[in-house]
Amino acid sequence: MSNYERELQMVEEASRKGPLGKAAIYTKLSGPGWMQGAITLGGGSLAGALYLGVIAGFGLMWLQPLAMICGIIMLAAIAYVTLSTEQRPFGAINQHLSPLLGWSWLIATIMANIVWCMPQFGLGTAAIQQNLFPSIGSGTGTTIAICAVMFFIAFGINLLYESDGKGVKVFDWIIKILVGLIVLSFFAVVITLTTNGAINWGQIFAGLIPDPSLLFKPSSSFDALIAASSNPDWWTAHIIKDQRDIIVTAFATAVGINMTWLLPYSLLKKRWGKKHRGLAIFDLSIGLFIPFFLATSCVVIAAASQFHAKTDDVEPGSGAKTIAALEASYAKTPESAVPANDSDQRLADMLVKRNNFQLATTLEPLAGKTVSQKIFGFGVLGMAISTIIILMLMNGLAFQELFGKPNNKTVHLFGCAVSGIAGTFGPFLWTGPAKAALAIPTSVIGGSLIPIAYFTFFLMMNSKKVLGENLPSGGKRVLWNTLMATATGIATLGSFWVLHGKTSLPGWQGAVAWGGLGFLVLLFVVGTVSFLKNEQKPA
Numbered sequence: 001m002s003n004y005e006r007e008l009q010m011v012e013e014a015s016r017k018g019p020l021g022k023a024a025i026y027t028k029l030s031g032p033g034w035m036q037g038a039i040t041l042g043g044g045s046l047a048g049a050l051y052l053g054v055i056a057g058f059g060l061m062w063l064q065p066l067a068m069i070c071g072i073i074m075l076a077a078i079a080y081v082t083l084s085t086e087q088r089p090f091g092a093i094n095q096h097l098s099p100l101l102g103w104s105w106l107i108a109t110i111m112a113n114i115v116w117c118m119p120q121f122g123l124g125t126a127a128i129q130q131n132l133f134p135s136i137g138s139g140t141g142t143t144i145a146i147c148a149v150m151f152f153i154a155f156g157i158n159l160l161y162e163s164d165g166k167g168v169k170v171f172d173w174i175i176k177i178l179v180g181l182i183v184l185s186f187f188a189v190v191i192t193l194t195t196n197g198a199i200n201w202g203q204i205f206a207g208l209i210p211d212p213s214l215l216f217k218p219s220s221s222f223d224a225l226i227a228a229s230s231n232p233d234w235w236t237a238h239i240i241k242d243q244r245d246i247i248v249t250a251f252a253t254a255v256g257i258n259m260t261w262l263l264p265y266s267l268l269k270k271r272w273g274k275k276h277r278g279l280a281i282f283d284l285s286i287g288l289f290i291p292f293f294l295a296t297s298c299v300v301i302a303a304a305s306q307f308h309a310k311t312d313d314v315e316p317g318s319g320a321k322t323i324a325a326l327e328a329s330y331a332k333t334p335e336s337a338v339p340a341n342d343s344d345q346r347l348a349d350m351l352v353k354r355n356n357f358q359l360a361t362t363l364e365p366l367a368g369k370t371v372s373q374k375i376f377g378f379g380v381l382g383m384a385i386s387t388i389i390i391l392m393l394m395n396g397l398a399f400q401e402l403f404g405k406p407n408n409k410t411v412h413l414f415g416c417a418v419s420g421i422a423g424t425f426g427p428f429l430w431t432g433p434a435k436a437a438l439a440i441p442t443s444v445i446g447g448s449l450i451p452i453a454y455f456t457f458f459l460m461m462n463s464k465k466v467l468g469e470n471l472p473s474g475g476k477r478v479l480w481n482t483l484m485a486t487a488t489g490i491a492t493l494g495s496f497w498v499l500h501g502k503t504s505l506p507g508w509q510g511a512v513a514w515g516g517l518g519f520l521v522l523l524f525v526v527g528t529v530s531f532l533k534n535e536q537k538p539a
Contacts, residue, residue, distance in 0.1 A: 003169075004271050007270035020492025026282040031172040033280075033287025034268040035390055036075065036259055037179045040288065041070075041295055042116075042387035043123040046380065047232035048250060051353055053303025055242055056219045058200075061207030063250050064296045065289075070487040071255030072284050075263050077484055079280040081460045081467045082264035089264045090401045091455060096466050101456055104383060106401055108449045109261040115442040116256075117341070117388060117423030118430050121147050123356075124384030125427045130357045131377025146425040153387045158416045161269075161314040161393060162409045168269070178386040179291045185379025186298035192367040198305050211477050213244050221309035222350070228343040234329050235347055238322070241284050242351070243500065257446040258394050260453040274496045295379075304353070306362040311349040319348025341473045356380050388423060395419035421537045440502070440509045444516035447499055451492035452523045459531045497518065504539040 008028055014025040043063070052060045082089055094295045101278075126144050126305040136142055160171040193199050218226065218239035267280060305312065324342050326348075356376070364371035373520045400406050401416025429435065460466045461480060473481050499520070504512035 002068060008275065011279060014279070015275075022400070023282070024280075026279050027286060029279055030287050030488060031270060032177075032263060033283035033285070034162070034172065034179055034291075035262060035266055035393070036284065036288040037299045038175050038257055038386040039256070039262065039394070040254075040292055040392040040465040041182055041383050043119045043384065044116075044253070045292070045296055046299060046356060046383060047353075047454075048122070048246070049299035050248060050303045050307075050356070050359060052298045053468045054307045054354060055239070055246065055304075056214060057221055057308035057350065058207035058301070059205045059214055059219050060243075060246070061197035061204060061297060061300055062210045063247055064254070064300075065208075065293045067250040068289055068292050068454070070251060070490055071259075073483045073487040073493075074457065075255060075288075075374070076285055076479065078260060078263055078457045079267060079284070080277055080480075081466065082267050083273055083277050084467050086268070088268065088401070092460070092466065093127060096534050097456060097459065098526050099508050100526050101452065104449055104519075104523060105257070105261065105453055105456070106398060107430055108445045109258045109398050109444045112256060112258045112404065112446045113391045113398065113419045115402055115438050116188050116258075116421045116437070117391045120387045120391065121150060121423045121426035122365045122430045123524030124150050124154065124381050125146065126355075126357065126387070127381040129155040129381065131360055131373045132338060144424075147427065149365040150385060150388060151420045151424055153385065154208075154392050154412075154415060154420055157389050158392050158396065158413065162396075162412055166307050167412060175386065176287075178382050179287070180387075182382040182386065183291050183294045183298075184294050184377050185375050185382065188274070188303070188375050189363065189367060189371055189379075190298045190301050192371045193302065193305060193363070196366045196372040198373070199301060203303060208222060215247060216240065217306075218243070222347065225343045225347050226251060229347060230343070230344050230507050231326060232331070234326055235344075238325075239351070245497075248494045250488050250494075252447065252450065252498050257449050257453060258391070258398075260450075260457075261398060262390065262394045295383075298474070299359075302361055303457060307350075307354055308357060309350055311346055311374050313353050313358060314349045316349070317345070319345065319350075322351060324350035328332065342348045388420065391423070392416040392419045421470045440505070442514050444499060444502060444512050447495045448516040448520040451488060451495050452520065454484070454488040454491050455524060455527055458488050459527060463531065463535060465534055492520075 008023050010029060015020045018024065049064065052063060066402045078089070085092060089104050090106060093105065118229070125143055128146055129136060129142070157171060157174055159175070160167040174536075175332055190199065192466060194201070220237075222239060226232050226239075229235050267276075272280065295329075296372075324345060326340060327346060360376045363376065366372075396415035397414035399418070400408055400411050401409050402415075405411045429438070458481075461472070461484065464471055471477075496517070499513050499516045503510050505513060
């Protein structure tokens, strides 16, 4: 009996078990969901969780988990369509909807895989040079050597994915172990802070209850300083805008455009089909949601305990840019102009964004050097390497479709190398004009296509031509459509908000953002018209 036949037998056995028995079998068979967990636990999630703790303390603990739930709803729909049709989705979209949708999805995925690999190499390099082994220095030669080692580790692990037999299983276990170690690293930090009395768990549990009021008012920790500032109205609006941007961006980007590509192709790689639909949804829960929730929550907790409404860790005047913006606002309302006071300076310093090295340093007196620098740094390094592995993997899968050579190992590995080699330039290019030239167009295109990817699979979930007898009906169809419409609507509003915010950027950057908004509208129209025309065609 082959491994595939054995796994299929286990899936059929699970269908006859109760909830616990089914969960035990599904846990053994899980895999693609862990890849999703590995890609989402990267530098973006780390930076987002850090600033959540800075600006809102424990008040936005609910944000990232709720945003991820919306993302998982759509990933579950993508899994349902893929496993029901057992077709590669790129070709299915081109056939049943529009080649414009399919090719836009493919190109945006490749761009994201190449560009977002760069900050991951920068993150991993910083974790080694600043947290784990500061004695090695940060010279150019050292940085190149570190990047080379990370690249070859990631490329070697991707070789396993394209190998036959046990190679894919080893790949799955490496990803599971990496994700598990990331979670355990941040967990160790929070446990240490708890034993030192630095965390109020009552506030943490309260922060897990969604509080949309933070869209309209600053965190209460800033109230006294805002009242004593030179311009309370300006500070209130400034902090609300930051909080609102974080909330909206989190919902718009909980699932990246390349994650919507990875899931269906990783499912097909494992030869999953209709009988695996329940397993796929369970897999997303255990491999994506739980690690994401635990890791990001731990980072928010640590950041909130050290940075929220505090200035001890920053140099006086670190918030100079914010003070400059405050003073610039007086040009519009000169009658309210008064000199910036101490409360203004403290508020500006409190809102300074921190990085993982600053967090580890402030934790050191409480957690000790081993936990704060070494274990925390190991977690950050694990984030970087696991994300690099999956970004390279996704690019390999995308290149197979780009060249029309599915399952071709050489093309897959070539795509892996393109993403990985580009990423090694991250520590050198991910600053200044080069960063804007790469990040702005990629984030605009990816941001505009996230809701389109959702919308595309929303249409496919309602297509008789695509799903045939597998089209959900009755109460199940109502439930699917309610959940998908909610997730797609939130992602669309969030993407529009993010893209519109970029239209104020100077020169070509603002023009690209306007182009992204126009492209978003165009693809919605094309998708709707194509869907209606296709459904009306005779069988």
